[in-house]
Amino acid sequence: xxxxxxxxxxxxxxxxxxxxxxxxxxxxxxxxFKKKPEGFKSDIKIDxxxxxxxxxxxxxxxxxxxxxxGKKGTFKSELNAANSNGxxxxxxxxxxxxxxxxxxxxxxxxxxxxxxxxxxxxxLGALTQELKGEQLAEMYLLKEAGxxxxxxxxxxxxxxxxxRRAFEYANSCGLTVFIYAEDKKLKNNGVAHExxxxxxxGLPAIPETSETIAISQALLLIEQTNVRAHFxxxxxxxxxxxxxxxxxxxxxxxxxxxxxxLHLTDMDxxxxxxNCHLQPPLRSERDRMGLIAGINDGTIAAVCSDHQPHDxxxxxxxxxxxxxxxxxxxxxxxxxxxxxxxxxxxxxxxISLITSQPADILGVNKGVLEKNNGxxxxxYDPSANLSIDKNNMLSTGKNTPFHGWELQGKVTxxxxxGEVVFSTD
Amino acid sequence: MTGxxxxxxxxxxxxxxxxxxxxxxPLLHTILNYAESFATVGKRPVKKVPLLRGKTxxxxxxxxxxxxxxxxxxxxxxxxxxxxxxxxxxxxxxxGEILSDTLHTLEAxxxxxxxxxxxxxxxxxxxxxxxxxxxxxxxxxxxxxxxxTQAMLDMFTIQQHKKDFTKLRVAIxxxxxxxxxxxxxxxxxNTLGVNEIRIIGPHTLIPKGIEKLGVHVFHExxxxxxxxxxxxxxRLQHERMRGALLPSGNEYFKRYGLTNxxxxxxxxxxxxxxxxxxxxxxxxxxxxxxxxxxxxxxQVSHGIAVRMAIMAMVMGLTNDxxxx
Numbered sequence: 001x002x003x004x005x006x007x008x009x010x011x012x013x014x015x016x017x018x019x020x021x022x023x024x025x026x027x028x029x030x031x032x033f034k035k036k037p038e039g040f041k042s043d044i045k046i047d048x049x050x051x052x053x054x055x056x057x058x059x060x061x062x063x064x065x066x067x068x069x070g071k072k073g074t075f076k077s078e079l080n081a082a083n084s085n086g087x088x089x090x091x092x093x094x095x096x097x098x099x100x101x102x103x104x105x106x107x108x109x110x111x112x113x114x115x116x117x118x119x120x121x122x123x124l125g126a127l128t129q130e131l132k133g134e135q136l137a138e139m140y141l142l143k144e145a146g147x148x149x150x151x152x153x154x155x156x157x158x159x160x161x162x163x164r165r166a167f168e169y170a171n172s173c174g175l176t177v178f179i180y181a182e183d184k185k186l187k188n189n190g191v192a193h194e195x196x197x198x199x200x201x202g203l204p205a206i207p208e209t210s211e212t213i214a215i216s217q218a219l220l221l222i223e224q225t226n227v228r229a230h231f232x233x234x235x236x237x238x239x240x241x242x243x244x245x246x247x248x249x250x251x252x253x254x255x256x257x258x259x260x261x262l263h264l265t266d267m268d269x270x271x272x273x274x275n276c277h278l279q280p281p282l283r284s285e286r287d288r289m290g291l292i293a294g295i296n297d298g299t300i301a302a303v304c305s306d307h308q309p310h311d312x313x314x315x316x317x318x319x320x321x322x323x324x325x326x327x328x329x330x331x332x333x334x335x336x337x338x339x340x341x342x343x344x345x346x347x348x349x350x351i352s353l354i355t356s357q358p359a360d361i362l363g364v365n366k367g368v369l370e371k372n373n374g375x376x377x378x379x380y381d382p383s384a385n386l387s388i389d390k391n392n393m394l395s396t397g398k399n400t401p402f403h404g405w406e407l408q409g410k411v412t413x414x415x416x417x418g419e420v421v422f423s424t425d
Numbered sequence: 426m427t428g429x430x431x432x433x434x435x436x437x438x439x440x441x442x443x444x445x446x447x448x449x450x451p452l453l454h455t456i457l458n459y460a461e462s463f464a465t466v467g468k469r470p471v472k473k474v475p476l477l478r479g480k481t482x483x484x485x486x487x488x489x490x491x492x493x494x495x496x497x498x499x500x501x502x503x504x505x506x507x508x509x510x511x512x513x514x515x516x517x518x519x520x521g522e523i524l525s526d527t528l529h530t531l532e533a534x535x536x537x538x539x540x541x542x543x544x545x546x547x548x549x550x551x552x553x554x555x556x557x558x559x560x561x562x563x564x565x566x567x568x569x570x571x572x573x574t575q576a577m578l579d580m581f582t583i584q585q586h587k588k589d590f591t592k593l594r595v596a597i598x599x600x601x602x603x604x605x606x607x608x609x610x611x612x613x614x615n616t617l618g619v620n621e622i623r624i625i626g627p628h629t630l631i632p633k634g635i636e637k638l639g640v641h642v643f644h645e646x647x648x649x650x651x652x653x654x655x656x657x658x659x660r661l662q663h664e665r666m667r668g669a670l671l672p673s674g675n676e677y678f679k680r681y682g683l684t685n686x687x688x689x690x691x692x693x694x695x696x697x698x699x700x701x702x703x704x705x706x707x708x709x710x711x712x713x714x715x716x717x718x719x720x721x722x723x724q725v726s727h728g729i730a731v732r733m734a735i736m737a738m739v740m741g742l743t744n745d746x747x748x749x
Contacts, residue, residue, distance in 0.1 A: 196634030200446075202546035202570030202608060205633065271431075272547035316555075317524060318545035320568070 001043055001418060002026045004036070008048025008379060012055055012369040013348040014356035023053065025375040028418035032371065044420065046413055048379050054351050056088025056376030056416065058358040058367040060256050061232060062307035062329050064090070064121075065396075066112060067105070068097025073309040073396040079118035081330040081395035083422040086378025086411045087305075089120040089359065089366045093178075094131070095153035101126035101137045103145035110146055118421055120376070122148045122362055124178055127166050133157035136166055139173045148362050149230070151178035154279065156214060158184070164221050171227035176363070180232045181214035181239070182280065191320045193235075193283040197266040203319060206281050208236045215239050219246045222253060230361050231255040233306055235280035237290020244299040254361050255299060257291050258306035259335045260326055262344075264288075264401055272319040275401040278306075279324035292344050295353065302358035303336055305329040309397020327397030333378070334386050334407035341408065375418040384410035431553060439738045441553045441562040444571040445612035453580065453616055459744050460581050460727070460734035466503055467729060476737050477506035480537045484510045485527075485552075486565070487543040492701055493565050493575075496725070497540045500732035509536070525555050532557050538739065539563070546570035546605075561739040569603050575700050576609035578731040580617060582724050583655055586696050590617040596649050596691075597640075598625040598681060599659035599708055602632045602670075606700045607659060615639045625649035626681060629670045646681050650690040656718075658683050658699045661708050674707045684710045688718060696720045 003025040010021045010033070017033075024032040024040055031037055062082065065073035082090060092109065094100035100109070100123055113121035125142030127150045129135045139150050150170050157163045170177045190206035192198040198205040215231065219242060222229045234240055234257050243255050260278055265285050269276045276282055294300040308325025315322050328335075336354055339345040345353075359367035366376060388405045390398040414422035432441040432448075439452070466472055482501045484494055494510065501508040513527060531539065538561045541549050546568030553562040566572040580590075587593055595614055601607045601624050614622050615638070622640045624631060631642055643649030650656065666674045683697065697709075697718045705711045714721060 194633050196637040199632040199634045200608070200638060202568050202605060204569075272550060318543065318548035318551045318567070320545045320547075 002041060003044045003046065003415070003418065003420070004040070004042040005046045005048050005053060005379065008051045008053045010053050010369065011348070011351055012356070013352045014368050015370060017369055023369070023377075025415070025418045028374055030369065030371050030373060030375045046379060050383070051379050051381050051412060053369070053377055053379050054086070055355040055367045055369050056378050056414065057086045057332060057354045058089040058362070059087050059307070059329065059332065059354070060091045060302050060304040060358045060361065061093060061258070062090045062305055063309070064092060065309060066096070067108060071311050072314070075112050075116040075118070077394070077396045078307070078309060078329065079116055081393065083118055083414045083416070084394055084411060085330045085333050086380065086414050087119065087329060087332065088376040088378070088414065088416045089122065089364070091122045091124060091148065091362055093153045094124050094126045094151055095155070099126050099130055100124065100142070100147070101129050101131070103138070103141050106142060106145035106147055119416060120364070120366060122364065124149050124151045126150065127152040127170065127177065128157065128162065131155040133159060133162055136169055139170055139175055143173055143175055148364065149176040149178050151180070151232070154180050154182070156182055156184050160217065160221070163218070164225065167221050167225040167227040167229070171225055176228045176230055176361070178230050178232050179218050181211050181218060183210045183214045186210035186213060191277060191281070192269060193266040193281045195266060195284055197269060201269065201272065208238060208283070211236050211239045211280065212242060215242050219243070219251065219253070223249070223251050226252065228252045233258045233261070233280055233304065234291060234294070234300065235261050235283050235287060237287045240290050240294035240299050244294065244297065247299060254301050255294070256302035256304050256358070256361070257294070257300050259303055259328055259332055260306065260401060261288065261291055262303065262339060263335060268401065273401070274315045274317070274319055274322040275326060275399050275403070277319055277322050277324050278326055295345055295349070301353070302361055303353045304358070305332045309395045310399045311396070312398065315399050325399070326401050327393065327395045327399045330394055331388055331400070331402060331407070333380065333411060334409040335402065337382070337409040338407050375415050377415050378411055379413040380409055380411045382409050384408065386410050431550065438741070439735070442573055442735050442739055443549045443553055443562065443564045445573045445576050445609045445616065446571070448616065450616050450618065453577070453613065456577055456731070456734055456738065457581055457584055459738065460577070460731040462744065463730040463733040464727070466733070467726065473503055473505055475505045476742055477501070477504035477740060480506040480740060481535060482506045482508045482538045482540060482736070483531050483536045484508060484540045485531070485542070486510075486512050487541070487548070488566070490542055490565070492725070493542065496728040497565060497732055500729050500736060503729065504733055504736060506736070528552060528555055532560060536560060538736065540565050542566045544568055563735060563739060566605050568605065569608070570605050571609040572605040573609045574728070574732055574735055575606050576613040577735065578724055578728040579610060579657065579698055579700070580613050581727045581731050582698060582720055583696070585723070585727070586720065587654055590614075590619050593619045593655060594621045594623070594653045595619055595655040595657065596623040596625055596653045597657045597659065598646070598649070598683065600630045600661050600665055601626055601635060601659070602630045603662065603665070604659050608638070610657060611638050611640055623649050623653065627671070630665070646687055647690050650687060653691045654695055656683065656688070656691055656695060656697045658697065658709050660700065660702065661704055678707055682706070682708055682710060683713050685712050685716065688713060698724055701725065
């Protein structure tokens with residue numbers, strides 16, 4: 001299959017690509033920029049006039065709900081949604097059912113990924129068996145089976161001795177540890193950020209310290225064990241500062257944030273909107289500004305969708321009884337471009353946050369536009385208007401907190417390994 | 426996004442009664458005035474008015490309660506309505522689909538009103554958003570959020586003793602963190618324009634950002650009680666005395682229990698209220714609970730009149746419809 005994309009504007013900040021260039025793709029790879037190679041005859045010609053071409057998006061955290069939660073979503077439905085938004089690489093947390101703590105589950109996921117063939121799927125393995133925080137998982141075997149890192153998902157490890165040994169062992173396997181920092185005891189079954197809003201609504205509150213204490217503990221052990229660590233989905237301004245300081249001391253850490261926490265605050269819970277019941281919780285505007293500052297000073301290197309599709313019943317109950325999470329993967333790009341339109345983040349940086357930088361964290365050669373590299377890319381129309389309507393979503397989960405938002409930037413084509421996996425033509 | 430005034434219909438009349446927050450001062454006065462007209466019904470030989478004859482009311486209690494349920498039942502009966510009592514264990518409805526199934530089943534029985542108590546904040550609003558158009562929902566307490574009928578009966582009781590709300594200084598003492606009564610009272614008192622609301626308790630029982638609801642926070646009982654006209658004591662649940670919130674009931678009583686000694690800091694004609702049931706010797710001394718400042722039993726009888734008024738109003742009746 002030979003594809004040419006013509007008249008478009010290229011943007012790949014990691015390769016300092018910026019400007020009008022045609023792209024020529026053959027047999028899954030980019031074979032040339034600008035000049036058509038001799039004898040190149042395209043089977044498909046994509047006219048990208050007035051459009052922008054960026055690397056395929058790399059999402060550091062999306063739940064595809066397989067295996068185990070088929071009524072909330074499947075590889076097919078969720079990757080369809082992902083492709084419609086230019087996402088071509090996805091990192092999956094290990095809290096599927098069964099949990100990704102044996103090579104067999106990794107193999108199952110990889111097989112489903114091959115069958116579906118709609119994205120590069122990068123599973124994280126469990127850090128401890130059954131995520132119980134007691135015994136180490138078979139990290140080396142998980143790595144051999146194809147895991148790009150290890151994580152205890154949303155389950156905190158209370159025993160610091162276990163956490164220390166898990167970090168040491170992961171380090172000896174050359175694995176990055178992905179940490180979601182949340183102290184369960186301090187969270188105390190809370191469902192909303194502790195502050196005036198949770199007080200007014202009478203919702204059990206989650207203090208900021210449930211995040212910052214977990215970060216501090218992990219940082220001390222990271223600096224002791226020297227394991228490479230990535231902090232997932234920060235929610236507090238002070239959390240960002242802790243990581244910023246650790247980076248300055250030379251600790252081998254990176255961090256990301258969910259797109260929801262960059263746009264929404266606890267104010268958006270308004271009148272118990274269960275679509276704003278998220279984990280981590282939406283915090284204050286001060287925290288949101290702290291996260292934006294963390295992006296701008298480089299502490300936060302990636303923005304993920306934290307895609308968590310739910311069936312309607314999961315969100316239909318009094319707030320505390322609903323399941324946390326939002327269905328976001330099909331709006332990641334326009335939502336991050338919205339931060340650019342609001343002058344909170346620069347354009348090139350916004351693109352890096354969802355392409356090359358998350359790929360670097362995963363240690364995979366994706367999220368870039370390079371000759372002889374697999375052609376994963378996304379063509380979008382920056383001036384097309386997009387109104388988010390939960391009823392028109394491709395994901396099985398209609399649980400978006402952004403229903404009714406008017407954004408700009410619509411993906412027109414998504415290519416995975418040189419094949420068109422999404423097109424509006 | 427749903428607005429907070431889902432409880433009002435398009436003409437601004439009460440459709441549901443879910444929270445004090447979002448209701449206007451004139452509406453609160455209307456409720457108080459209407460309740461006044463029901464206050465004598467209980468003293469008559471025939472304790473009934475036919476206002477809600479033919480209406481069916483379901484008491485949906487997802488959390489156990491005796492007092493509140495009984496006063497709602499009595500209020501409904503005095504309005505000549507038929508009443509169903511349903512105690513639904515929360516475990517059976519922890520999944521959303523089951524809760525909405527329960528509601529639809531009751532709708533199919535042609536109920537006109539649901540009186541709802543639930544352990545989770547926002548449950549009354551959720552239920553109001555799920556039920557058919559013709560059904561009205563009254564919140565009989567949702568989690569830590571609101572208990573608006575309790576607040577209205579407390580306002581009614583205050584009004585019986587103090588004529589002008591705007592001059593009043595009110596202290597609410599105890600477990601504000603878990604108290605839906607406190608939140609509803611704060612909204613009601615602010616809406617009625619009281620001079621000052623004080624919250625008294627240890628840091629562990631005062632939720633963060635409560636000042637934004639329009640209160641002054643005190644941690645010392647005597648300071649907080651100084652010159653107040655009304656003292657509202659909150660019940661301290663037994664489970665709060667274990668764990669990390671408080672060391673013991675005994676120590677709590679030493680610091681925050683209301684005794685006659687402490688009451689001397691308040692105005693000489695101060696009234697003492699409590700939503701009940703009281704823990705004697707934990708939050709309040711028996712001498713105070715049974716003493717001349719206490720209006721605790723009056724609160725209970727006012728509860729019936731106030732609930733009659735609210736039930737009639739959500740069914741579209743007003744003072745003019747009263748059939749004396």
